[in-house]
Amino acid sequence: MTATDVEDESRLCLAFVAGDEKALAEVYSRWASLVYTLALRSLGDVGDAEDVTQKVFVAAWTGRGKFDVSRARLSSWLVGITKNKIADTHEARARIRRLQQELAATSSLGERVSEEIDLADTLLVADEIARLDPEAQRVMRLAFFDDLTHNQIAVRLELPLGTVKSHIRRSLQKMRSRLEATYATRRS
Numbered sequence: 001m002t003a004t005d006v007e008d009e010s011r012l013c014l015a016f017v018a019g020d021e022k023a024l025a026e027v028y029s030r031w032a033s034l035v036y037t038l039a040l041r042s043l044g045d046v047g048d049a050e051d052v053t054q055k056v057f058v059a060a061w062t063g064r065g066k067f068d069v070s071r072a073r074l075s076s077w078l079v080g081i082t083k084n085k086i087a088d089t090h091e092a093r094a095r096i097r098r099l100q101q102e103l104a105a106t107s108s109l110g111e112r113v114s115e116e117i118d119l120a121d122t123l124l125v126a127d128e129i130a131r132l133d134p135e136a137q138r139v140m141r142l143a144f145f146d147d148l149t150h151n152q153i154a155v156r157l158e159l160p161l162g163t164v165k166s167h168i169r170r171s172l173q174k175m176r177s178r179l180e181a182t183y184a185t186r187r188s
Contacts (some may be wrong), residue, residue: 001136009073009074010069011036012026012027012074013067013069015071015073016064016067017064017065017067017069018074019064021101026056027057027060027074027078028057030075031074031075031078032053032057034048034075034078034079035052035053035056035057035078035079035082036050036052036053038079038082038083038086039052039053039056039082039085039086039089042086042090043086043089044089051089052082052085052086055085056081056082056085058076059081059085060077060081062134063081074168086147088145091136091146092145095145096172099113100136123137125132125144125175126145127179128169128174129175129176130145131174131178132171132175135167136167136170136171138157139153139159139164139167139168139171140167140168142156142157142166142169150164150165150168
């Protein structure tokens, strides 16, 4: 890297950490293809790779205050976030497979549980969670996909326990209302 490149990246990092949305757009423009490529190679699914890419940049933007320019390059920090989001996706896939196996094993009729139905329900819930505010999304993902308790979520997100419980209660109410409306229109 030339001195100009170092200065340019330093300027970009400082603007990004300061909350400059133009810097976010530039960061995305520079490194989204890298993030997407890493996710696609690991996950083998275009949709999952797109989701991971979005999650990485949302996490970077919301966590930009924790980024220390003196400790790492921005691209390295983004790769680290990417690896974590990819691991989360692999873990969620494994959890879904385990649940499907448990359901199949406990089925009273011994019938094989349809993966499409279970996956469709999971995707429907994931879609509803994606419609929530960012903080509520984080709380609900930890509760639903990571199966964490309220206390564990509060510790992980460094939020008061009451805030976590409120997010879950309000989110469930919103999701229930939307899902009931969706099923009511399908039955009509």
